[in-house]
Amino acid sequence: WDDPRLTWNASAYDDIEYIYTKQNKIWRPELIVDNSVEGITPIGHDELFFKVKHTGEVRWDPPGRHVTHCEFDVTYFPFDYQKCSIEIASFAFTTEVLTLIKTKDTINIEDYHDHGEWILHSTQVENHVLVENGEEFSMLEFQVIFERRPGYYITNIVYPVILVSLLTNLVFLLPADSGEKISYILTVLLAQAVLLTLIGDSMPTTSKKAPLIEIYVSLVLVMAALAIVITILNLRLHLRADQSAVPKWLKIFTLKVLLRISCRTSKVKDCVVSKEVSNEDTDEDDYVNVRGIALNRMSTLRPKVPIRKNPQFPFDCKEVSAFLDLFFFHLFNIVIFITTMVLVLILSVSDVPPTHTAHGE
Numbered sequence: 001w002d003d004p005r006l007t008w009n010a011s012a013y014d015d016i017e018y019i020y021t022k023q024n025k026i027w028r029p030e031l032i033v034d035n036s037v038e039g040i041t042p043i044g045h046d047e048l049f050f051k052v053k054h055t056g057e058v059r060w061d062p063p064g065r066h067v068t069h070c071e072f073d074v075t076y077f078p079f080d081y082q083k084c085s086i087e088i089a090s091f092a093f094t095t096e097v098l099t100l101i102k103t104k105d106t107i108n109i110e111d112y113h114d115h116g117e118w119i120l121h122s123t124q125v126e127n128h129v130l131v132e133n134g135e136e137f138s139m140l141e142f143q144v145i146f147e148r149r150p151g152y153y154i155t156n157i158v159y160p161v162i163l164v165s166l167l168t169n170l171v172f173l174l175p176a177d178s179g180e181k182i183s184y185i186l187t188v189l190l191a192q193a194v195l196l197t198l199i200g201d202s203m204p205t206t207s208k209k210a211p212l213i214e215i216y217v218s219l220v221l222v223m224a225a226l227a228i229v230i231t232i233l234n235l236r237l238h239l240r241a242d243q244s245a246v247p248k249w250l251k252i253f254t255l256k257v258l259l260r261i262s263c264r265t266s267k268v269k270d271c272v273v274s275k276e277v278s279n280e281d282t283d284e285d286d287y288v289n290v291r292g293i294a295l296n297r298m299s300t301l302r303p304k305v306p307i308r309k310n311p312q313f314p315f316d317c318k319e320v321s322a323f324l325d326l327f328f329f330h331l332f333n334i335v336i337f338i339t340t341m342v343l344v345l346i347l348s349v350s351d352v353p354p355t356h357t358a359h360g361e
Contacts, residue, residue, distance in 0.1 A: 007056040020049045030092040035068045072204045076350035077211035078153030082146050089139035100138040102127055107142055118146040164191050165220040169332035171227055172325040176238040181231050189224040216343045230328055238321035246320055258323035
């Protein structure tokens with residue numbers, strides 16, 4: 001700023017064009033960081049020096065470390081942008097006495113050092129007027145927009161989340177007699193819960209919105225829990241003592257839906273098991289062998305007697321259970337694919353937050 005009271009003729013003072021003086025010796029504006037979280041105190045220190053030119057121009061470069069409040073929006077984590085700002089104002093002087101004017105539209109970043117997690121995307125300086133109790137006060141806002149480096153999070157969170165979600169539906173491909181269906185889906189559920197915890201630990205606690213990837217993991221977690229319930233009920237059907245007693249509603253669902261998915265038909269041909277023996281063409285040993293076989297299997301094999309299944313519903317509980325596994329495998333595949341594609345598409349169009357911020361009373 002210019003102070004006409006501090007001018008002098010340089011030629012009359014051995015061509016001294018500027019001097020240094022402590023800031024408690026001359027007038028200076030009372031400036032504060034309005035959005036500081038460490039308390040509001042005036043910027044500068046009495047032991048700092050001003051550079052005063054013979055023309056009355058005063059230059060003041062007070063160093064300082066300021067911690068300010070920033071509202072995080074992690075909706076598109078880990079492809080998000082965050083905006084932070086330092087708001088410098090003077091509530092001791094109204095705009096009639098003191099007006100803060102920006103000299104550049106951007107912040108000088110010559111001394112900026114790269115950060116391992118964030119990339120400095122852009123900066124901007126804006127003038128604002130604050131209105132308090134009918135009085136106007138000048139303010140400068142220094143805005144900084146950071147872009148998160150997503151490489152670490154893609155490798156350690158995004159890829160594992162998508163891969164584990166794709167493992168959920170594989171439980172329906174395991175044979176029911178293997179005895180591993182429940183243990184497998186419980187392991188997948190545990191892995192998803194661990195990933196959800198890792199995502200939560202990476203999020204700031206001040207964020208007002210939940211990240212999409214956290215919502216995605218929660219949805220997949222619910223699907224895994226649902227798969228456990230379906231698997232247990234399906235195993236009960238598979239291990240049913242009376243294999244012919246398929247519930248009526250399940251028969252209708254099988255005939256109308258499950259058979260179409262599994263490309264099966266409900267038509268059954270008669271099965272005839274017979275054994276004819278010619279007395280003229282066999283010797284005594286053959287006769288004894290045939291007689292032994294007939295006696296041993298008399299309860300199951302009867303000559304020329306057809307073994308028939310119900311032509312309307314020729315499937316037992318084990319077959320229906322296999323149909324259900326195939327149905328839910330395709331259903332979960334479709335749901336997981338759609339949700340994954342929606343997540344990827346939304347994350348790919350994450351936008352930079354606007355730099356303009358409205359200020360008023």
